[in-house]
Amino acid sequence: MKVFVIGSGGREHAIAWTLARSASVREIVAAPGNGGLAEIARCVHADVGDPGELADVAEAEGVALTFVGPELPLVLGVADEFSRRGLKIIGPDARAARLEGSKAFAKEFMARHGIPTARFTICDSAAEARRAIASRRFDFPVVIKADGLAAGKGVSLAHTHEEAEATIERLMVERALGAAGERVVLEECLIGRECSFLLVTDGEFVVPLPPAQDYKRAYDGDQGPNTGGMGAISTPHLLDETTHERILREIAWPTVRAAAQEGFPYRGVLYIGLMLTPKGPHVLEYNVRLGDPEAQAILPRLESDLLEIGEALLAGELSRVRLRWREDSTVCLVLASGGYPGTYQTGHPIRGLGEVRRLPEVMVFHAGTTRAPDGSFLTAGGRVLNIVARGRTLAEARQRAYAAASLITFEQMHYRRDIGAEWTPT
Ligand code: AMP
Ligand code: GLY
Numbered sequence: 113m114k115v116f117v118i119g120s121g122g123r124e125h126a127i128a129w130t131l132a133r134s135a136s137v138r139e140i141v142a143a144p145g146n147g148g149l150a151e152i153a154r155c156v157h158a159d160v161g162d163p164g165e166l167a168d169v170a171e172a173e174g175v176a177l178t179f180v181g182p183e184l185p186l187v188l189g190v191a192d193e194f195s196r197r198g199l200k201i202i203g204p205d206a207r208a209a210r211l212e213g214s215k216a217f218a219k220e221f222m223a224r225h226g227i228p229t230a231r232f233t234i235c236d237s238a239a240e241a242r243r244a245i246a247s248r249r250f251d252f253p254v255v256i257k258a259d260g261l262a263a264g265k266g267v268s269l270a271h272t273h274e275e276a277e278a279t280i281e282r283l284m285v286e287r288a289l290g291a292a293g294e295r296v297v298l299e300e301c302l303i304g305r306e307c308s309f310l311l312v313t314d315g316e317f318v319v320p321l322p323p324a325q326d327y328k329r330a331y332d333g334d335q336g337p338n339t340g341g342m343g344a345i346s347t348p349h350l351l352d353e354t355t356h357e358r359i360l361r362e363i364a365w366p367t368v369r370a371a372a373q374e375g376f377p378y379r380g381v382l383y384i385g386l387m388l389t390p391k392g393p394h395v396l397e398y399n400v401r402l403g404d405p406e407a408q409a410i411l412p413r414l415e416s417d418l419l420e421i422g423e424a425l426l427a428g429e430l431s432r433v434r435l436r437w438r439e440d441s442t443v444c445l446v447l448a449s450g451g452y453p454g455t456y457q458t459g460h461p462i463r464g465l466g467e468v469r470r471l472p473e474v475m476v477f478h479a480g481t482t483r484a485p486d487g488s489f490l491t492a493g494g495r496v497l498n499i500v501a502r503g504r505t506l507a508e509a510r511q512r513a514y515a516a517a518s519l520i521t522f523e524q525m526h527y528r529r530d531i532g533a534e535w536t537p538t
Contacts, residue, residue: 119181148478260292315377343531450524452494
């Protein structure tokens with residue numbers, strides 16, 4: 113069977129790598145792909161922001177099934193376009209993808225259904241937002257979120273009145289994020305540990321994936337600017353059984369049932385970003401796809417066939433599927449370009465990939481690379497490589513991941529040294 117993966121990052125490389133292990137997958141096409149994906153898939157050019165073009169690729173290539181990595185095509189209706197043309201695709205339609213596409217929509221949805229989330233107010237103008245800040249309905253720090261898609265740049269924490277004013281000015285007057293900041297959500301700041309809880313659903317039945325933890329800040333000790341993610345871990349002990357049950361009962365199932373009840377049954381992967389507060393788990397955000405870099409940590413633990421899961425999902429038969437997971441723990445390190453998440457250079461040669469390839473239980477997913485004509489790899493993005501290692505324990509996975517990372521070099525490479533450290537005290 114020929115399958116199609118949409119996207120160009122480490123998450124998409126991990127999806128393709130997982131599909132490549134399926135006995136039924138004969139060929140993988142990726143659009144637009146990257147240097148690493150090109151080793152296991154045929155990369156074709158297509159704009160991920162153009163559902164029509166993506167459907168054209170699927171038709172021309174005669175693919176049997178399509179997996180979508182990033183949120184943009186889903187929010188723009190790629191699943192609707194594929195369905196109209198009778199093409200099979202895993203991912204929610206545009207109505208369901210509003211859970212990520214509009215934070216205001218997601219918050220009102222949670223409020224309607226009693227799904228625990230931070231207290232909030234939605235503001236449609238700068239004046240309204242300033243009034244809400246002045247009313248002191250929220251203590252400082254207050255969280256200010258752009259309503260629309262902002263590639264991880266839409267959330268700010270304001271510690272003072274002045275900071276809140278400045279953020280509102282930037283989003284709503286200067287329109288620094290364009291239309292995404294036309295509306296904002298103000299919300300109370302929740303305190304606790306964060307956890308990424310992902311599930312697959314066919315619109316009725318919920319199958320949770322093992323929880324993961326993402327490391328969003330650029331530097332060790334959760335310092336520095338927010339990034340797309342500098343690492344992730346997945347280990348059987350991230351959530352205790354009571355909390356896991358509670359997330360399923362209070363958040364995961366109610367979300368899927370409520371979406372169906374409101375007329376937009378959710379089909380695909382749903383990523384629930386959670387804050388584990390003293391008052392229980394609260395939803396920070398919904399994402400309508402696998403996380404990046406969470407997918408790179410989660411998928412290497414999957415024993416079941418990803419293609420079969422996708423087919424069961426489309427057939428509405430997920431309740432019959434029993435997912436099998438390795439008991440192992442995984443650690444994913446993100447090797448980034450100097451300057452990331454700010455400006456950075458590209459085109460630097462990457463060395464050491466050959467040595468890493470020989471290491472057991474280590475996987476390398478490419479996030480931002482291209483392949484030079486001589487077959488070597490060059491940096492081509494802010495996040496360049498994901499080094500993922502499995503181990504019987506998290507400590508063993510960490511040790512393997514860091515040993516592998518130490519073999520890779522490229523100019524101005526940087527990565528965090530503390531991924532998973534708080535779970536493996538020495
Ligand atoms: P989001 O894109 O909504 O997940 O927000 C990105 C990050 O901002 C989250 O992963 C949290 O670290 C932080 N964040 C978002 N909402 C809140 C909140 N209500 N309280 C505390 N931190 C938050
Ligand atoms: N790792 C965060 C995200 O995928 O949104």
